[in-house]
Amino acid sequence: MSEVPYKPEELLINTFAGLLDGVGHVAVGALSPIPGCAALLAQELAKQKGRDVQVSIIHGDANNPFTDGGRELFDCAGQGRIGAFFLGGAQIDGEANINLLGVGEYPDLKKRFPGSFGSAYVYFVIPKVILFAPEHSARVLVEKVDFISAPGTSPPNVHRPGGPKALVTGKCCMTFDAAAKRFTLVSVHPGVTVEEVRDNTGFDFDLINDVGTTLEPDGERLALLRGAIGPKIAKTYPDFAARVFGQG
Amino acid sequence: MTTFENLDTLARRIGDGQLLALAPDYSWVPMALVRALIRRKVLGKVKNLHLLTVPIGGLAADMLIGAGAVGTLEAAAVSLGEAGLAPRFTDAVEAGTLHMRDSTCPAIHTALQASEKGVPFMPLSGLIGSDLVKYRDDWKVVDDPLGAGGGPVVLLPAIKPDVALFHSPRADVHGNVWIGRRRELATMAHASASALVTVEAVEDRNFLEDEETAAGTLGAMYVTAIATAEKGAWPQGLTGLYERDTDHIRAYAEQAKTAEGFADYLKAHVLNEPGDEDGA
Numbered sequence: 001m002s003e004v005p006y007k008p009e010e011l012l013i014n015t016f017a018g019l020l021d022g023v024g025h026v027a028v029g030a031l032s033p034i035p036g037c038a039a040l041l042a043q044e045l046a047k048q049k050g051r052d053v054q055v056s057i058i059h060g061d062a063n064n065p066f067t068d069g070g071r072e073l074f075d076c077a078g079q080g081r082i083g084a085f086f087l088g089g090a091q092i093d094g095e096a097n098i099n100l101l102g103v104g105e106y107p108d109l110k111k112r113f114p115g116s117f118g119s120a121y122v123y124f125v126i127p128k129v130i131l132f133a134p135e136h137s138a139r140v141l142v143e144k145v146d147f148i149s150a151p152g153t154s155p156p157n158v159h160r161p162g163g164p165k166a167l168v169t170g171k172c173c174m175t176f177d178a179a180a181k182r183f184t185l186v187s188v189h190p191g192v193t194v195e196e197v198r199d200n201t202g203f204d205f206d207l208i209n210d211v212g213t214t215l216e217p218d219g220e221r222l223a224l225l226r227g228a229i230g231p232k233i234a235k236t237y238p239d240f241a242a243r244v245f246g247q248g
Numbered sequence: 249m250t251t252f253e254n255l256d257t258l259a260r261r262i263g264d265g266q267l268l269a270l271a272p273d274y275s276w277v278p279m280a281l282v283r284a285l286i287r288r289k290v291l292g293k294v295k296n297l298h299l300l301t302v303p304i305g306g307l308a309a310d311m312l313i314g315a316g317a318v319g320t321l322e323a324a325a326v327s328l329g330e331a332g333l334a335p336r337f338t339d340a341v342e343a344g345t346l347h348m349r350d351s352t353c354p355a356i357h358t359a360l361q362a363s364e365k366g367v368p369f370m371p372l373s374g375l376i377g378s379d380l381v382k383y384r385d386d387w388k389v390v391d392d393p394l395g396a397g398g399g400p401v402v403l404l405p406a407i408k409p410d411v412a413l414f415h416s417p418r419a420d421v422h423g424n425v426w427i428g429r430r431r432e433l434a435t436m437a438h439a440s441a442s443a444l445v446t447v448e449a450v451e452d453r454n455f456l457e458d459e460e461t462a463a464g465t466l467g468a469m470y471v472t473a474i475a476t477a478e479k480g481a482w483p484q485g486l487t488g489l490y491e492r493d494t495d496h497i498r499a500y501a502e503q504a505k506t507a508e509g510f511a512d513y514l515k516a517h518v519l520n521e522p523g524d525e526d527g528a
Contacts, residue, residue: 067429070302071432112342115326147379149378159399
């Protein structure tokens with residue numbers, strides 16, 4: 001156990017920030033407070049090592065450097081100017097196909113979700129896409145998605161500099177191997193077992209030899225999160241900042 | 249010439265079956281005009297709209313759908329954001345009463361840019377292997393036609409809306425409209441045959457004569473008509489002037505989960521405003 005109690009969100013933020021190490025420009029889409037905090041934390045950690053990281057949060061005007069309208073994020077990504085991005089999915093399958101659109105056979109959906117947003121493009125052009133599934137269940141992590149908003153992999157003739165590199169859920173962290181089209185479990189969050197992950201995952205996945213426990217944020221990291229990142233993210237997500245960091 | 253008129257005459261310019269391009273909730277959505285349009289729908293004056301959200305829809309799209317004004321919807325997504333799923337949209341799709349043309353954000357931006365440039369289509373990378381492409385019979389996958397080894401690309405036909413709709417903090421008396429960094433509003437207006445704009449206020453000056461305002465201005469040549477609507481984006485926010493009314497939107501998300509609740513919402517917040525009873 002970490003010496004300072006922390007919230008589940010703080011573990012996820014810390015985990016994502018670790019995955020962003022070395023990325024020069026992190027963009028974060030709408031409705032993504034946890035990835036937004038992770039990007040700002042990664043920026044802060046890089047600053048301590050004397051490196052600059054650009055963080056672009058597409059939700060409101062704070063932390064948002066874009067001035068050329070909704071297209072600019074995508075144009076910027078298409079040029080290769082964005083290194084990492086986060087995507088969720090109402091369904092994610094074992095080949096990293098993601099579905100943000102609905103359950104059932106299109107167009108006669110049993111359950112409709114908002115839609116594919118920009119996923120059908122950014123999943124191809126941003127080198128490090130990190131998948132996020134807060135609810136780790138066989139309902140979300142399915143064998144085969146009902147609708148492919150964006151495919152996990154592409155044939156070699158398709159221009160695809162980007163794609164999924166990792167999946168972080170409420171229970172574990174996995175990496176994705178595009179050549180093998182498979183996820184590999186690398187760590188389980190504190191208190192979670194490998195069996196529990198298997199029981200709640202609808203697809204088959206590999207394991208690294210020694211599946212460890214996801215690194216917990218230490219006191220220094222938590223102080224940084226609550227002291228420096230909280231006030232910054234409060235400009236974009238005041239409710240989230242108040243709930244998780246007690247400020248806003 | 250841009251004309252200055254009122255909310256009802258602005259709404260009267262929108263006809264049956266027209267393709268409307270609508271600003272998203274985060275980008276100066278013209279909620280007062282949407283409410284005026286719903287009052288016209290209730291009067292039987294407008295129906296079967298083809299709505300294009302640029303690129304995602306929210307409260308405004310959900311209300312127009314719930315009111316039965318929309319026949320076809322082209323969108324990358326429709327959501328109430330932090331307040332959750334858009335309930336009337338979700339219901340309409342699940343009931344099969346809304347014709348969906350599902351898209352993705354950059355495809356909508358690109359198809360509007362094609363229209364801006366006056367070309368019939370534009371290519372976009374990505375997309376291949378997405379089921380969106382499978383179900384869009386107007387999109388076409390071709391091999392890189394220049395033979396430069398780029399592989400397959402998707403061609404998107406230009407989208408040319410009949411009308412672009414948005415709200416802004418201010419216009420000037422010459423019909424120029426301030427859009428600041430909300431450049432998607434310029435793209436929408438450039439691509440559309442007409443633009444109907446509501447503003448908080450009209451200023452007695454010329455934005456184009458000052459370099460600091462000129463760069464953030466949509467020129468009057470694209471603006472068909474302007475009406476003043478104070479708090480015209482409410483319950484959404486307007487940059488620098490008022491914040492989004494989060495409590496109201498959360499209450500809507502809850503109330504509009506049923507058709508009856510939505511009808512009550514309309515009575516309380518839309519049909520209570522002065523109507524357009526004898527409008528053409």
